[in-house]
Amino acid sequence: MDEPTASLTHEEVAALLATIHELNRQGIATVFVSHRLDEVMTIAERVTVLRDGHNLGTYWVRELDRRRLAELITGHVFESSLKPAFSVKSAPMLEVRGLTREGQYHNIELEVRPGEIVGLIGRLGAGRTELALSLFGMNPPDSGEIWVDGKQVQLRTNQDAIRHKIAYVSEDRLSLGLVMPQTIADNAVVSVLDRLTGPLGLIDETHRTETIKRWIFQELRVKTNNAERPVQQLSGGNQQRVVLAKWLATDPRVLLLDSPTVGVDIGAKAGIFQVVDALAKRGIGILLISDEIEEVLYQSHRILVMRSGAIVGTYDPRRVSEQELREAIYA
Amino acid sequence: MPNSGSVIKAAFRRHDVQLAGIICVMALVFSTLSRTFLSAGNLVALLENYSVMAIMACGLLVVLISGGIDISFAAVAAVSQYLTAIIIIQLGGNWVLAFVLSAGFGFLLGIVNALLIYFLKALSVIVTISTMTFYFSMLLFVTDGKSLYDLPDWFTADLSLFGIPFPIVVATTALLLTVLLLSRLALGLQIYALGGNPEAAKRVGCNLLGLHCLVYGYSGLVAGFAGLVEAHRVEEVVPGALIGRELDVLAAVVLGGASLLGGTGTVSGTIFGIVLLAILQNGLTLLGVSSYSFGLVTGLVILISVSVTAYAAMRQRKRSAVNAD
Numbered sequence: 001m002d003e004p005t006a007s008l009t010h011e012e013v014a015a016l017l018a019t020i021h022e023l024n025r026q027g028i029a030t031v032f033v034s035h036r037l038d039e040v041m042t043i044a045e046r047v048t049v050l051r052d053g054h055n056l057g058t059y060w061v062r063e064l065d066r067r068r069l070a071e072l073i074t075g076h077v078f079e080s081s082l083k084p085a086f087s088v089k090s091a092p093m094l095e096v097r098g099l100t101r102e103g104q105y106h107n108i109e110l111e112v113r114p115g116e117i118v119g120l121i122g123r124l125g126a127g128r129t130e131l132a133l134s135l136f137g138m139n140p141p142d143s144g145e146i147w148v149d150g151k152q153v154q155l156r157t158n159q160d161a162i163r164h165k166i167a168y169v170s171e172d173r174l175s176l177g178l179v180m181p182q183t184i185a186d187n188a189v190v191s192v193l194d195r196l197t198g199p200l201g202l203i204d205e206t207h208r209t210e211t212i213k214r215w216i217f218q219e220l221r222v223k224t225n226n227a228e229r230p231v232q233q234l235s236g237g238n239q240q241r242v243v244l245a246k247w248l249a250t251d252p253r254v255l256l257l258d259s260p261t262v263g264v265d266i267g268a269k270a271g272i273f274q275v276v277d278a279l280a281k282r283g284i285g286i287l288l289i290s291d292e293i294e295e296v297l298y299q300s301h302r303i304l305v306m307r308s309g310a311i312v313g314t315y316d317p318r319r320v321s322e323q324e325l326r327e328a329i330y331a
Numbered sequence: 332m333p334n335s336g337s338v339i340k341a342a343f344r345r346h347d348v349q350l351a352g353i354i355c356v357m358a359l360v361f362s363t364l365s366r367t368f369l370s371a372g373n374l375v376a377l378l379e380n381y382s383v384m385a386i387m388a389c390g391l392l393v394v395l396i397s398g399g400i401d402i403s404f405a406a407v408a409a410v411s412q413y414l415t416a417i418i419i420i421q422l423g424g425n426w427v428l429a430f431v432l433s434a435g436f437g438f439l440l441g442i443v444n445a446l447l448i449y450f451l452k453a454l455s456v457i458v459t460i461s462t463m464t465f466y467f468s469m470l471l472f473v474t475d476g477k478s479l480y481d482l483p484d485w486f487t488a489d490l491s492l493f494g495i496p497f498p499i500v501v502a503t504t505a506l507l508l509t510v511l512l513l514s515r516l517a518l519g520l521q522i523y524a525l526g527g528n529p530e531a532a533k534r535v536g537c538n539l540l541g542l543h544c545l546v547y548g549y550s551g552l553v554a555g556f557a558g559l560v561e562a563h564r565v566e567e568v569v570p571g572a573l574i575g576r577e578l579d580v581l582a583a584v585v586l587g588g589a590s591l592l593g594g595t596g597t598v599s600g601t602i603f604g605i606v607l608l609a610i611l612q613n614g615l616t617l618l619g620v621s622s623y624s625f626g627l628v629t630g631l632v633i634l635i636s637v638s639v640t641a642y643a644a645m646r647q648r649k650r651s652a653v654n655a656d
Contacts, residue, residue, distance in 0.1 A: 186520055193517035
């Protein structure tokens, strides 16, 4: 199977991997060609690493970890270091009190301070995305309160959420984030059209060009020399940068990042988290939702574990091991 | 670095450049086969003949870009035309009133389409085929299929602006209006986004109900224009005159590069699509080929252009699957 997951969504990938497991049980051997670490680590027993046409050897997956595999693939040593303790004592940017939606999540309490990155981890179906959608106005809760920047808000539609400067980078950029036939530029400005238009609804070209220059080229450094190219020509990592650019252009105060690095290769992942760090330093409150323990461990200031619709624990990344987190998630 | 060769190659890959090339070749062939083809008289008549189609194409283009389809526009044009004609025959009036009435009726009928499609989450092709049948049958039922011949003199009198016949003026206006909507207004970008990925459009805060009303309302509005222009040209209102044009218009718009899957399409491409179809049909007439062949040609054109678009999309998908990262 040569890059079988390249154009699949998150859920489709899971279904494909399950199918391969099933074939495996029936005694069919599979060669799985991929650049995606998670998939290889999940599906493979042995892995052969190729770099620049050279065979770097074959390894048992159980004897590798992701970092070692990433080093073999890229030839770079990845320094993962924990974030320093978060000491800012300012009032929360986002505050959630007793938020409940029957059948999805219950009695959620959380707060995100300006500049803080809060990791939210749990299994698929733990209610993470449902909660995030509620915070983005697309899944109204039954009860509870949401406060943004010290004011209680009612989020009935995502237009309400956008008005309160909440941005949501969804878990699946292919089907939910980007308009593939459109250009990079149009994808980036579609979120801020109201700010680019004059009294008659005409798009102000200079304003548009400035917005694109700032977000696509300066802030997110998308690898392209022409923003008027179709967005589908970009790599996964650069497409994700365009999605980020689109939401950052709205000047958010709260950024909900739902599995932002799914399907993005290891080098590009580091790049995306550099951007996320820079945003946090500017005072945006960030809720990072992820499937990957390593990701929340190294990229957030505080970790919330969600299980069966409830937050079951809060952890300090500097005082918890991967093993402890795994147990909390899968208990 | 792009050199001039690769620039030219890139230009040849562009859909409208390819169409322009085909048009030139066909014009050349027909002008050698028929002496009248390139005469000024024939060309102006050609433009005038196809202006009604161009006006309706504007509406359909916008709907196709938004990811829907409108089959009912010819029926909407017929109804708006008839209602307007009754009013101006009974009460008199002028061109401004006629346009406001006809565009207004068209817009309202388009909004009915939009609301049905949006709230029922129904396929636009099913809804608009139903409304087409309903609008048109209602018209025939209520009017008993009677044509209206006693249109006011000001309505049927020859009309031109700087020597340009009235139908061409209206068609040009409609095309310019559509360019403005699609490429200068923020709403245009939202229409492309809606057609390209409705969920993404919703998530960035586009008002989907509003956009549905806009595109189907616009289609109805320009259908209202088209109905008036047709009545002015033929100096009568025949209930069934416009019915059956849907496929020609669809052929032209799809030929012009609008995808039936939504998200793509341009006004320039649509113009080329209409010109190509016009030249083809006119050339065949001048060569003495039976007009029954028109349908054959239209069908073939839709088939070929849909196949080409689908094939290109297929190759694009394959390429992007290989280069995903």
